[in-house]
Amino acid sequence: MPGERFLSMTNLHTNESCEVCFWKSGEFQDKEVGQLDQLLRDFRRNEATEMDKALYMQMALLQDRLGGKVHFDIISGYRSPATNEMLRKNGGGVAKKSFHMAGQAVDLRVKGQSLAKVHKHALELKLGGVGYYPSSGFIHLDTGRVRSWRGS
Secondary structure, three states, X not given: OOOOEEEEEEEOOOOOEEEEEEEEOOEEOHHHHHHHHHHOOEOOOOEOOOOOHHHHHHHHHHHHHOOOOOEEEEEEOOOOHHHHHHHHXXXXXXXXXXXXXXXXXXXXXXXXXXHXXXXXXXXXXXXXXXXXXXXXXXXXXXXXXXXXXXXX
């Protein structure tokens, strides 16, 4: 994938934002990828992990389909096993073996774009799991096998 790839995002829980060029001259940019990993950390435990870089590429490709530079609002990125279990026990519809715990998933929405449109374009990528949560106002992306579902 030649050229440069940028991502702009805000973590809605911490209100932290970043806009970085995470891919340049055919390589991931370690410092910038680290900034994305930090932004997507488990804010409840202040724990970060190395996210799957394919997830960042998936987000960049989704951005392309949405017409260019967009801003992602992040609802959830990495979740520690402890946080995942706490959310599961509280009845939040959280998977026991969630891709979030492996740094392979993100829940997001896109500023200025309808959720239905973001969902449609995410499905067209055919790059992993896509969950659609219209009542909650986000979509889920992960780097697992290609599949889709609708939540609340």
